[in-house]
Amino acid sequence: MNATPAMHRIGSAARLSGVSAANIRYYEKEGLLPPGLRMDNSYRLYGPDDVHRLRFIRLCRAMDMSLQEVRTLLALDLTRKADCEAARDTLDEHLAHVRSRLAELQALESDLMALRNRCDGSDGHCRIIEALHARADAGALPSTPAAAGVRRHV
Template identity: 40%
Template sequence: MAETFTIGTLGKAAGVNLETVRYYERIGLLPPAPRSEGGYRRYDGVAVKRLRFIRRGRELGFGIDEIRTLLQLADHPQQPCDAADHLAQQHLAEVEAKIADLLAMRDVLARLVGCHSTSAEHCRLLETLEQRDCCVGRD
């Protein structure tokens, strides 16, 4: 008989909490598990593998709908991977845009730190947030 997992052991094996398992089951990313005579969910190794796939996709920043598409492709390995590649290209572009935004934020913050003002009235950060230019650019 194949090894089965309770929801708790499944979550531990896949690195997610049990509320996440329930949520993924509720939205259809994880098929409903058969129940034991006592009414407990019993998952198999396929569920562990699928849940790890979902978790890894989420770690890479893919949304639920993208994960759903990727799971459909994984469930039908004979299909071409054009759709997966397209998703990866789109996601990469989004990540690169976020990186550019973060670098721009870093540059602004780097200019604002080290304020030696003795009062909040002339604080570089507050001036920037209020769009005042009283002391911005001053050292």
């Protein structure tokens, strides 16, 4: 006798996968997850493969991967050598992004530390607030790609 795989409504699939119902709908809209089966009452149903796919997406997103990177990885096959190379290339590109972001964050940390060191609380007024106001008057932003209008990765 064949056992029918358990099917889950969206709330149950969300709990099992750790992905919110809103994100499940979004991932369907983005093509990362096939649309759930619909019951007569229009409830969406998701099977074990869908729950696994949602967990995979959540894992990749937790590693700060873009939707396009996740889409690429989802399209790959575990057994094809070319797909292994594509997965490696995707991760190499993501590592480059992470390293770039680390450099940005280190520059931001240095800037914040320099700002913090302006004031020890013993003066009659706060040198931190003074410096922030001076920067605001000058229109000066931290010198990171994000501040320069460069789009974030995700």
